[in-house]
Amino acid sequence: xxxxxxxxxxxxxxxxxxxxxxxNPISGHATLYWYQQILGQGPKLLIQFQNNGVVDDSQxxxxxxxxxxxxxxxxxxxxxxAKLEDSAVYLCASSPDQGAKAFFGQxxxxxxx
Amino acid sequence: xxxxxxxxxxxxxxEGENLTVYCNSSSVFSSLQWYRQEPGEGPVxxxxxVTGGEVKKLKRLTFQFGDARKDSxxxxxxxxxxDTGLYLCPPGDQFYFGTGTSLTVIx
Numbered sequence: 426x427x428x429x430x431x432x433x434x435x436x437x438x439x440x441x442x443x444x445x446x447x448x449n450p451i452s453g454h455a456t457l458y459w460y461q462q463i464l465g466q467g468p469k470l471l472i473q474f475q476n477n478g479v480v481d482d483s484q485x486x487x488x489x490x491x492x493x494x495x496x497x498x499x500x501x502x503x504x505x506x507a508k509l510e511d512s513a514v515y516l517c518a519s520s521p522d523q524g525a526k527a528f529f530g531q532x533x534x535x536x537x538x
Numbered sequence: 539x540x541x542x543x544x545x546x547x548x549x550x551x552x553e554g555e556n557l558t559v560y561c562n563s564s565s566v567f568s569s570l571q572w573y574r575q576e577p578g579e580g581p582v583x584x585x586x587x588v589t590g591g592e593v594k595k596l597k598r599l600t601f602q603f604g605d606a607r608k609d610s611x612x613x614x615x616x617x618x619x620x621d622t623g624l625y626l627c628p629p630g631d632q633f634y635f636g637t638g639t640s641l642t643v644i645x
Contacts, residue, residue, distance in 0.1 A: 467637050468581065469635070470633055
């Protein structure tokens with residue numbers, strides 16, 4: 426079974442630039458999550474999708490972060506403009522349904538300089 | 539958001555030693571999950587505990603859910619370097635993670 430695919434694996438940008446991350450969840454998984462994990466901390470949920478609808482985006486900094494899952498499959502997370510404190514690993518996870526076992530991708534490590 | 543406190547936050551032990559990490563809250567949960575995140579990887583689910591007082595074993599790992607379903611513990615017997623990682627315990631129906639316990643097992 427193919428896992429959750431994320432790209433790119435690494436990204437270095439300058440502050441105030443824009444960046445986008447892509448996630449392809451496991452086929453058939455209705456729920457998709459984006460997390461931000463700062464070094465030394467646990468993952469922080471940014472947004473949760475159920476199919477193509479947003480279930481929870483309470484911790485998403487909406488002034489600079491946006492995410493979409495237009496067809497209920499792939500998802501993109503965008504940061505515009507980036508700040509130094511956005512340096513982190515961005516993890517995508519998917520599960521068959523809300524509350525079910527979640528499978529994580531390897532993440533995208535973002536460095537903002 | 540119901541977060542659980544995990545302790546200790548950091549733990550460094552020698553190979554072969556035993557250890558216990560804890561996950562505590564004042565809230566009652568229908569279930570708890572334990573994940574391990576190895577360096578450079580995403581978290582991987584180890585186990586889900588559902589019933590108060592439940593004990594589950596996964597090789598050298600023993601997971602226990604408190605009788606009141608407010609806390610949980612993970613005991614590792616004879617730790618190995620492969621156990622190194624960040625251990626996380628989110629509520630089973632909410633994917634909010636705390637700071638976790640970072641375990642390093644020294645060969």
